[in-house]
Amino acid sequence: MMSTRRIGVLVAHELRLTRRSVDAVLVLVAFPIITIAFLKPAIRPALVQSGHPHANGAEHVVPGQTVMSAFYLVSLITFSFFTEHSWATWDRLRASQATSLEIVLGKTLPRLVLGIVQFALLLGAGVLVFGLTIRGNALALAPLIVAFAACLVLLGVAVTALCRSAQQANAIGYGGMVLFGALGGAFVPISVLPAWARTLAPVTPTYWAMRGLRSVILDGRGVAAVVAPTGVLLGMAVLFAVVALRRLRFDEAKVGWA
Amino acid sequence: MALHDVSLHVAAGEVIGLLGPNGAGKTTLVSIVAGIRRPDAGSVRVGGIDVLRKAQAAQELIGFAPQDTGVYPTLSVRDNLRFFAGLAGLRGARLRAEIDAVADALSLDPLLDRRVSQLSGGERRRLHTAIALVHRPRLVLLDEPTTGADVRTRAEILRFVRTLADEGSAVVYSTHYLQEVEELDARVVFIDRGRVVASGDVAELVRRYGSSALRLSFEQVVPSSVQLDGAVVDGATVLIPTQDPEALVAQLVPRLGAEVAGLRAIEVVRPSLESVFLSITGRQYGDEPVGSPA
Numbered sequence: 001m002m003s004t005r006r007i008g009v010l011v012a013h014e015l016r017l018t019r020r021s022v023d024a025v026l027v028l029v030a031f032p033i034i035t036i037a038f039l040k041p042a043i044r045p046a047l048v049q050s051g052h053p054h055a056n057g058a059e060h061v062v063p064g065q066t067v068m069s070a071f072y073l074v075s076l077i078t079f080s081f082f083t084e085h086s087w088a089t090w091d092r093l094r095a096s097q098a099t100s101l102e103i104v105l106g107k108t109l110p111r112l113v114l115g116i117v118q119f120a121l122l123l124g125a126g127v128l129v130f131g132l133t134i135r136g137n138a139l140a141l142a143p144l145i146v147a148f149a150a151c152l153v154l155l156g157v158a159v160t161a162l163c164r165s166a167q168q169a170n171a172i173g174y175g176g177m178v179l180f181g182a183l184g185g186a187f188v189p190i191s192v193l194p195a196w197a198r199t200l201a202p203v204t205p206t207y208w209a210m211r212g213l214r215s216v217i218l219d220g221r222g223v224a225a226v227v228a229p230t231g232v233l234l235g236m237a238v239l240f241a242v243v244a245l246r247r248l249r250f251d252e253a254k255v256g257w258a
Numbered sequence: 259m260a261l262h263d264v265s266l267h268v269a270a271g272e273v274i275g276l277l278g279p280n281g282a283g284k285t286t287l288v289s290i291v292a293g294i295r296r297p298d299a300g301s302v303r304v305g306g307i308d309v310l311r312k313a314q315a316a317q318e319l320i321g322f323a324p325q326d327t328g329v330y331p332t333l334s335v336r337d338n339l340r341f342f343a344g345l346a347g348l349r350g351a352r353l354r355a356e357i358d359a360v361a362d363a364l365s366l367d368p369l370l371d372r373r374v375s376q377l378s379g380g381e382r383r384r385l386h387t388a389i390a391l392v393h394r395p396r397l398v399l400l401d402e403p404t405t406g407a408d409v410r411t412r413a414e415i416l417r418f419v420r421t422l423a424d425e426g427s428a429v430v431y432s433t434h435y436l437q438e439v440e441e442l443d444a445r446v447v448f449i450d451r452g453r454v455v456a457s458g459d460v461a462e463l464v465r466r467y468g469s470s471a472l473r474l475s476f477e478q479v480v481p482s483s484v485q486l487d488g489a490v491v492d493g494a495t496v497l498i499p500t501q502d503p504e505a506l507v508a509q510l511v512p513r514l515g516a517e518v519a520g521l522r523a524i525e526v527v528r529p530s531l532e533s534v535f536l537s538i539t540g541r542q543y544g545d546e547p548v549g550s551p552a
Binding site for chain 1: 289292293294295296314317318320322323324326327328329330331332333337341342344345346347389
């Protein structure tokens with residue numbers, strides 16, 4: 001039987017484990033702010049050309065770099081599982097009273113919240129520092145962001161389930177960040193991508209996150225514009241959850257970091 | 259290692275010494291009882307609870323220290339203990355009291371606020387064991403708890419295991435060090451190649467199966483002149499069962515002739531768990547010097 005108390009213990013433990021690690025802050029917040037600063041002027045002409053004469057570039061670069069770096073949540077999830085194997089604490093965790101679902105929730109919930117906080121921080125920094133104007137209803141972004149963060153953390157669990165070693169998971173995490181970021185229109189606007197890439201883009205969560213964000217931020221639309229992207233992202237989240245449920249074997253001997 | 263027809267019962271207050279050479283199946287057995295590995299057939303009950311069907315309920319009663327040291331190096335000793343105590347349902351004043359008690363018993367109290375990455379190997383091993391015991395489980399499963407431990411750590415773990423049993427916990431103590439089981443005054447279960455080959459208390463086993471033996475170690479190979487019936491050769495060492503080791507020495511040394519130059523050591527093995535294992539399996543016990551923990 002699931003226990004909220006045990007989930008609380010697991011979440012608190014994950015927070016203690018990560019409180020000293022600076023990699024999440026660097027990759028999720030610091031690096032995107034740096035890239036936003038120098039990509040913003042480069043992206044402005046593409047936005048102007050696509051029918052947004054008042055755009056300053058931040059309307060694409062801020063959500064784009066946020067979405068791209070958020071992909072690091074996938075790696076954070078896989079790290080959290082594979083380090084248990086590196087530290088030989090996995091069997092000990094399994095022998096505790098925590099159920100498999102509680103262990104997964106203990107690892108995913110803090111990263112889900114982290115993903116949401118990352119969006120809030122970077123969109124806030126976009127408005128305050130980079131002249132970002134959210135033309136539509138900013139609150140309409142909330143369900144979209146939650147769905148995207150949920151999609152990424154569940155993708156992280158699915159990648160953990162499918163990989164035998166930390167190195168494999170690491171390669172997928174970083175590869176996915178770059179590939180999905182570029183293909184999904186997070187790096188440059190999808191309108192400037194070649195036709196074949198535009199055809200493939202909808203298979204990436206990044207595409208749907210960017211579509212919803214741009215609809216509200218750049219096109220000034222409201223909740224109705226994020227319904228479809230949020231639905232697709234939740235659908236992908238369910239798909240990743242199903243993969244994780246079917247393939248995550250707690251008794252599988254995985255190879256952690258050497 | 260697959261297990262076959264293994265059956266054992268551990269009562270409250272009892273220590274079972276699960277003995278066997280490396281690869282005998284001890285870890286497999288302990289992992290099944292701990293609920294982290296499923297057997298193909300059979301049943302496991304802890305405090306009347308079926309571990310295979312109600313693992314979570316059974317795990318409330320179990321304290322398990324796996325063979326590999328499993329601790330969080332980036333956390334303090336206290337945070338490691340707090341985490342597992344919290345998962346076991348302890349909280350508040352009771353949680354703090356139990357952490358203090360187990361830390362005191364295993365001499366971890368001065369280290370409670372130190373990061374685990376700063377501890378020595380022996381200190382980590384004590385923490386590893388303490389984590390299994392912090393919630394005062396009714397069944398304690400310790401898989402090779404003294405592997406890699408220093409002399410002090412080993413002594414403290416053995417003393418604390420004995421204390422736990424005296425306080426009513428059932429203890430399964432897996433080891434390949436025969437001497438530890440004798441020190442714990444444990445009931446012995448010998449496992450070899452996945453089967454229980456003998457069980458009973460130490461004195462009973464030694465009385466039933468034990469005999470003296472003579473161990474001769476040579477520089478290179480064991481000469482054929484000392485390979486008597488029943489002798490077990492392992493590399494450059496031969497173990498010869500005998501009721502009268504001293505007489506056998508007097509008989510064998512002249513027989514070696516010039517080959518006596520290659521003789522490096524003569525050791526008399528008195529009736530012990532080692533000779534019990536030899537009698538039952540026809541093999542020398544383990545690959546490492548018996549009874550001498552690392």
